[in-house]
Amino acid sequence: MPDLRTVADTAPYDALLLLSFGGPEGPQDVIPFLENVTRGRGIPRERLAEVGEHYYRFGGVSPINEQCRELLTALRADFLDHGLELPVYWGNRNWRPYLVDTLREMVGDGVRRVLTLTTSAYASYSGCRQYRENLADALAMLAAEGHPELTVDKLRHYFNHPGFVEPMIDSTLAALGELPEELRDRAHLVFTTHSIPTAAAGTSGPTDEHGDPGVYVTEHRDVADLVARGVAEATGVAGRPWELVYQSRSGAAHVPWLEPDVCDHLEALGEAGAVAAVMVPIGFVSDHMEVRYDLDTEATAKAADLDLPVTRARTVGAHPGFVAAVRQLVLERAAAERGEQPSRPALGALGPSHDICPLGCCPNPRARRPAAAGLD
Numbered sequence: 168m169p170d171l172r173t174v175a176d177t178a179p180y181d182a183l184l185l186l187s188f189g190g191p192e193g194p195q196d197v198i199p200f201l202e203n204v205t206r207g208r209g210i211p212r213e214r215l216a217e218v219g220e221h222y223y224r225f226g227g228v229s230p231i232n233e234q235c236r237e238l239l240t241a242l243r244a245d246f247l248d249h250g251l252e253l254p255v256y257w258g259n260r261n262w263r264p265y266l267v268d269t270l271r272e273m274v275g276d277g278v279r280r281v282l283t284l285t286t287s288a289y290a291s292y293s294g295c296r297q298y299r300e301n302l303a304d305a306l307a308m309l310a311a312e313g314h315p316e317l318t319v320d321k322l323r324h325y326f327n328h329p330g331f332v333e334p335m336i337d338s339t340l341a342a343l344g345e346l347p348e349e350l351r352d353r354a355h356l357v358f359t360t361h362s363i364p365t366a367a368a369g370t371s372g373p374t375d376e377h378g379d380p381g382v383y384v385t386e387h388r389d390v391a392d393l394v395a396r397g398v399a400e401a402t403g404v405a406g407r408p409w410e411l412v413y414q415s416r417s418g419a420a421h422v423p424w425l426e427p428d429v430c431d432h433l434e435a436l437g438e439a440g441a442v443a444a445v446m447v448p449i450g451f452v453s454d455h456m457e458v459r460y461d462l463d464t465e466a467t468a469k470a471a472d473l474d475l476p477v478t479r480a481r482t483v484g485a486h487p488g489f490v491a492a493v494r495q496l497v498l499e500r501a502a503a504e505r506g507e508q509p510s511r512p513a514l515g516a517l518g519p520s521h522d523i524c525p526l527g528c529c530p531n532p533r534a535r536r537p538a539a540a541g542l543d
């Protein structure tokens with residue numbers, strides 16, 4: 168019997184790289200990990216000690232690595248099922264497996280052209296250019312070691328891809344379903360994302376879109392609006408109140424970061440007589456420490472103090488809809504690189520994000536450094 172399975176065209180790519188943040192795998196890793204994350208960042212010592220405690224509460228193990236392994240397994244299975252003969256590798260910025268080691272393994276396996284999926288869906292220095300700088304650093308190390316050249320591209324931001332938004336609508340409905348029935352129709356939706364300095368928010372995305380509040384915020388508002396509408400449609404409850412708020416602030420107190428903070432917001436909701444809320448972490452791709460500690464532990468305790476019933480929606484993680492979206496994004500980009508005109512699914516008001524970051528996109532606030540997978 169001939170093999171009737173069709174092979175999907177992933178040329179010109181040789182491999183997909185899952186590029187993530189990394190996290191400690193035991194108590195002994197916590198301090199070295201935090202040093203990796205915060206080197207040269209001016210994070211106050213007290214803040215680092217506090218964040219270290221969050222990890223120790225979880226046995227020094229960040230949930231993010233296991234979640235990356237799950238996504239990796241799911242992507243490989245999905246690619247196999249859909250005829251994509253594209254190996255999938257995994258490397259991190261801040262912990263093992265380190266990006267440079269993964270890229271070295273890839274070159275050794277004969278890979279020359281790489282497409283990258285980062286576990287960050289939106290534009291910002293932290294969520295995009297910083298990963299591109301890490302790629303440039305790793306590529307420079309490989310070149311210095313005398314390895315053959317590796318070309319690295321990065322998938323477009325997927326915040327508004329249907330495969331990112333639709334699973335969030337489903338998980339928000341599930342979290343509403345965990346509230347007492349008589350409160351569900353009146354529950355607020357509290358969309359959360361990582362706070363960043365307002366200056367970084369204002370310079371997120373391409374230079375012609377820099378300004379107030381910046382595309383980091385407008386992208387999140389667009390997703391929040393889409394999820395709120397999806398929930399309204401599914402529940403038949405129109406006009407449910409929702410807000411976009413921020414979490415996990417660090418940095419010096421005098422530097423302005425995006426506000427309001429989720430805990431302050433829950434307090435304001437409590438005072439205003441809200442009866443219940445669902446926290447929806449649209450800013451994150453998996454239920455990692457920011458979700459498990461900052462929302463499930465800290466914000467949930469705050470809500471309990473306020474007698475405000477809250478539940479929390481799951482992030483996309485390795486949801487089959489998200490895994491399928493990654494496959495579609497890979498095929499879309501490969502087709503675009505071959506000079507074809509693929510369709511570019513995107514929900515909401517903003518349209519599909521660029522394939523290649525233009526000059527000056529999401530600048531580094533501290534220094535100009537080489538970045539891969541973009542025009543500068």
Ligand SMILES: CC1=C(CCC(=O)O)c2cc3nc(cc4[nH]c(cc5[nH]c(cc1n2)c(C)c5CCC(=O)O)c(CCC(=O)O)c4C)C(CCC(=O)O)=C3C
Pocket residue numbers: 188189190191201204205208210214215218229230231286287288291293294361362363364415416417418450455456457
């Ligand atoms: C926008 C954004 C995302 C989302 C996009 C993306 O995913 O990339 C994100 C994700 C994450 N952030 C993470 C962990 C940390 N982030 C820190 C510090 C910082 N984050 C920032 C921003 C972001 N961070 C910023 C502006 C800082 C200040 C220092 C600096 O300018 O870089 C610190 C230092 C201590 C502290 O100050 O909190 C830690 C430990 C983990 C791992 C979680 C786990 O282990 O499960 C993940 C996925």
Ligand SMILES: [Fe+2]
Pocket residue numbers: 361
């Ligand atoms: Fe962070």
